[in-house]
Amino acid sequence: MAERDTSRALVYAAENQWSAALDRGGVIDFFGSRLTLPKQQYFETVELMQNYCDDVLGLDRIVASFPNTGSVLVRARAGQAKAHYEFENRTIAVPLSGTAGVPGWACCEAVLLHELAHHLLFVVADPATSAHAFHGGRFTTTMCQLVCEVLGFEAALVLQGAFQGAGVTVGSYVD
Numbered sequence: 001m002a003e004r005d006t007s008r009a010l011v012y013a014a015e016n017q018w019s020a021a022l023d024r025g026g027v028i029d030f031f032g033s034r035l036t037l038p039k040q041q042y043f044e045t046v047e048l049m050q051n052y053c054d055d056v057l058g059l060d061r062i063v064a065s066f067p068n069t070g071s072v073l074v075r076a077r078a079g080q081a082k083a084h085y086e087f088e089n090r091t092i093a094v095p096l097s098g099t100a101g102v103p104g105w106a107c108c109e110a111v112l113l114h115e116l117a118h119h120l121l122f123v124v125a126d127p128a129t130s131a132h133a134f135h136g137g138r139f140t141t142t143m144c145q146l147v148c149e150v151l152g153f154e155a156a157l158v159l160q161g162a163f164q165g166a167g168v169t170v171g172s173y174v175d
């Protein structure tokens with residue numbers, strides 16, 4: 001059995017704070033340092049989210065770190081519930097929930113990168129040891145690594161700070 005996923009709520013809270021900073025983008029003060037955050041993208045359709053995930057999984061350094069990852073499928077899910085990753089069929093299910101022409105709150109890079117981190121970890125997990133908590137240290141480290149590759153080092157640094165501020169462990173993710 002998997003150990004209890006005790007970090008889950010803390011991880012979500014930290015990522016929500018970080019995602020809000022990415023909605024604004026631009027220069028922020030981070031413990032006395034000036035960092036520049038990119039403004040995250042929102043997507044209006046499943047196809048655009050699929051393209052984004054395909055592009056991320058095809059990045060040279062992601063392929064090098066996570067060989068044999070394979071593709072992920074993005075699908076819409078009903079309602080306002082959170083996005084989730086379905087391990088059985090390697091699918092990211094995202095609530096669209098936007099009105100016409102306005103992307104839903106979950107159709108953004110922060111959410112897709114979270115679910116892609118689950119995908120990358122699931123694929124490399126040794127079945128014998130895959131009982132790690134879904135949102136434990138391996139998850140947060142993978143998420144920071146992914147963010148570093150896709151959104152840049154400063155975005156990863158702010159995410160790492162949010163995790164640590166919430167009391168969540170993050171391992172080394174920069175080589």
Ligand SMILES: [Zn+2]
Nearest residue numbers: 114118134135
């Ligand atoms: Zn998750």
